[in-house]
Amino acid sequence: MSNRDGDVAHLYHESTKLFYLDLQRKPPAYKRYRALPPLPLPADVAPLAVPTLETVATTVQAVSPAQALDLTTLAGLLFFSAGRIRRRTFAGAGEVAFRAAASAGGLYPIETYVVCGDLSGLAAGVYHFSPADFALRCLRQGDYRGALARAAGGDPTLASAPGTLVFSAIFWRSAWKYRGRSYRYCFWDNGTIVANLLAAATAVGLPARVLMGFVDAQVNQLLGLDGDREASTCLVPLGPPADRLSLAETDHVPPLSAETEPSSVQEIDYPEMARLHTASTLTTPEEVVAWRGPLAPRPAPRPGPLVPLRLRAPAIVASSALGEVVRQRGSTRRFARVPMSFSQLSAILARATTGVPADFLGPGGTSLLDVYLIAHAVTDLPSGSYVLTPQVPALQLLSAGDFREEAGHLCFEQALGADASVVVFFVADLEGVLQHFGNRGYRAVQLEAGILGGKMYLCAGALGLGASGLTFYDDDVPAFFAPHATGKSAIFVVALGQTAHENRVRPFRSRVGMRLDALSRRDC
Numbered sequence: 001m002s003n004r005d006g007d008v009a010h011l012y013h014e015s016t017k018l019f020y021l022d023l024q025r026k027p028p029a030y031k032r033y034r035a036l037p038p039l040p041l042p043a044d045v046a047p048l049a050v051p052t053l054e055t056v057a058t059t060v061q062a063v064s065p066a067q068a069l070d071l072t073t074l075a076g077l078l079f080f081s082a083g084r085i086r087r088r089t090f091a092g093a094g095e096v097a098f099r100a101a102a103s104a105g106g107l108y109p110i111e112t113y114v115v116c117g118d119l120s121g122l123a124a125g126v127y128h129f130s131p132a133d134f135a136l137r138c139l140r141q142g143d144y145r146g147a148l149a150r151a152a153g154g155d156p157t158l159a160s161a162p163g164t165l166v167f168s169a170i171f172w173r174s175a176w177k178y179r180g181r182s183y184r185y186c187f188w189d190n191g192t193i194v195a196n197l198l199a200a201a202t203a204v205g206l207p208a209r210v211l212m213g214f215v216d217a218q219v220n221q222l223l224g225l226d227g228d229r230e231a232s233t234c235l236v237p238l239g240p241p242a243d244r245l246s247l248a249e250t251d252h253v254p255p256l257s258a259e260t261e262p263s264s265v266q267e268i269d270y271p272e273m274a275r276l277h278t279a280s281t282l283t284t285p286e287e288v289v290a291w292r293g294p295l296a297p298r299p300a301p302r303p304g305p306l307v308p309l310r311l312r313a314p315a316i317v318a319s320s321a322l323g324e325v326v327r328q329r330g331s332t333r334r335f336a337r338v339p340m341s342f343s344q345l346s347a348i349l350a351r352a353t354t355g356v357p358a359d360f361l362g363p364g365g366t367s368l369l370d371v372y373l374i375a376h377a378v379t380d381l382p383s384g385s386y387v388l389t390p391q392v393p394a395l396q397l398l399s400a401g402d403f404r405e406e407a408g409h410l411c412f413e414q415a416l417g418a419d420a421s422v423v424v425f426f427v428a429d430l431e432g433v434l435q436h437f438g439n440r441g442y443r444a445v446q447l448e449a450g451i452l453g454g455k456m457y458l459c460a461g462a463l464g465l466g467a468s469g470l471t472f473y474d475d476d477v478p479a480f481f482a483p484h485a486t487g488k489s490a491i492f493v494v495a496l497g498q499t500a501h502e503n504r505v506r507p508f509r510s511r512v513g514m515r516l517d518a519l520s521r522r523d524c
Contacts, residue, residue: 027173027263029097029108030132031230034259038135039127045076048203048323052462055199055322056455057351060207067205069162069239071121074114075134076204077165077238080326081197082112084131099131100326101192102457102469104185109173110193111230113223116163117143117242126222139224139258147253151218152211152235153288155359161237165197166223170230171277172267180270181471183277184446188469188492190233191450192457196326197236198356199458203322210358210451211235212444213288216281224256229267231277234447280439294362295436298370298429306394307381309346319347319462329457332466333505335419335497339377344463345422348496352455353390360437360444365390368433368445369452369491372398372425372481374407376418377497387484398484408510410477411470411493415508420468421497425477426452430489449492456494466499 112129126140149159174182201208219232355365371388384400411417426449433441460467470493477490
């Protein structure tokens with residue numbers, strides 16, 4: 001490299017330009033195939049008239065009597081997890097489509113595919129689900145469950161389940177707004193969809209399980225994905241086991257040639273995202289098998305004052321039905337500064353942390369995450385910072401006091417963090433996760449945080465409360481909860497409380513932020 005290497009200056013100049021979000025580059029919210037005909041899904045989906053808190057807290061086991069997976073049931077699962085639930089027109093913004101699960105910025109980078117055997121009403125094949133017209137499009141005809149199982153290290157669940165939902169991320173959809181940080185957001189968004197899917201599967205009596213261990217290239221090839229611009233993220237087999245397939249008889253998976261419409265005028269590459277995704281891929285079935293398995297149990301919580309969760313309030317048991325909660329879902333933009341009850345908070349925490357059936361987690365509610373809270377306005381709970389001890393279950397008081405300003409600062413100077421009744425911080429021993437799972441563990445911990453956050457969305461809605469997922473200042477979160485959270489990493493944040501009558505974003509600047517601004521302007 002020399003003074004005459006002009007490309008260096010050009011590259012730097014281009015990469016450091018400031019600009020408004022370029023609406024000409026905004027990618028479409030839907031993936032569209034040019035020539036594949038739609039297979040319309042049944043519109044008369046089941047109402048899911050089951051109490052939401054029950055569906056969030058439990059999962060159907062494969063050994064239990066379970067409902068068969070047919071086309072109508074599949075349509076309901078797709079609608080309540082990744083479907084378009086309603087449309088509204090706003091002045092200045094035009095028509096806005098709302099989907100069943102929350103998405104950062106409403107960008108919806110997650111796509112859904114179905115790999116199934118012969119179902120009642122649907123032939124065996126590989127399908128893409130389109131929320132735009134609530135239809136499937138057939139990418140491959142025939143039974144490819146064996147190929148999917150082989151990609152997952154011979155996992156028998158995939159070979160015997162009637163169908164599996166495979167999720168992928170179109171990274172540019174989120175990166176258009178959130179740039180390199182959007183890799184996290186894609187897995188959060190995937191997690192909220194999976195939270196809905198697990199609850200809906202429980203509501204209709206279907207077993208479901210989350211798999212993150214698979215050979216990336218094989219799953220991408222099955223779906224016709226390039227693995228860079230769009231890549232598979234997780235698998236969720238559904239339904240009771242059928243007759244097992246012989247993996248040895250799986251046919252060769254030929255390349256797909258289905259053309260899609262371009263996603264944007266010009267995409268921008270974020271090398272740090274591509275580098276992490278490549279470094280977190282699994283390349284052989286043997287590597288998949290070796291990757292699976294939960295972390296060792298974490299040390300017992302440090303002693304401190306405990307506040308047992310309150311779980312038996314009659315009003316909590318009779319929560320709203322899951323189907324209605326999903327249909328009415330929407331992220332809160334402004335919280336009213338009014339209290340929520342400790343019974344409500346207890347129900348949300350207890351139900352959301354009962355555990356996720358996943359190949360990277362053990363049974364009995366094991367988790368890669370610790371749950372910290374800042375309580376602003378909860379009846380019968382002193383304001384302060386807490387950590388959840390789910391084994392008890394109880395909240396351990398870390399520090400008493402009014403921390404609204406600090407919470408607003410931690411939540412990236414957003415009023416939501418200051419106005420909510422409670423702010424929940426999902427925090428992890430990221431170093432331990434990466435040592436055990438390798439870089440793939442980064443995907444897993446982000447996905448689990450999205451699932452738990454999605455469960456809290458559902459529980460809050462069932463109790464008449466609002467919820468909003470938030471970004472945050474990474475290093476400031478564990479510093480605030482120090483020394484208890486020293487050495488840990490912030491993963492995701494969810495604010496909970498009563499939605500304000502005027503549900504619009506409130507301008508906010510915390511005293512912490514103003515002090516930091518002042519210090520940055522001082523002469524030194």
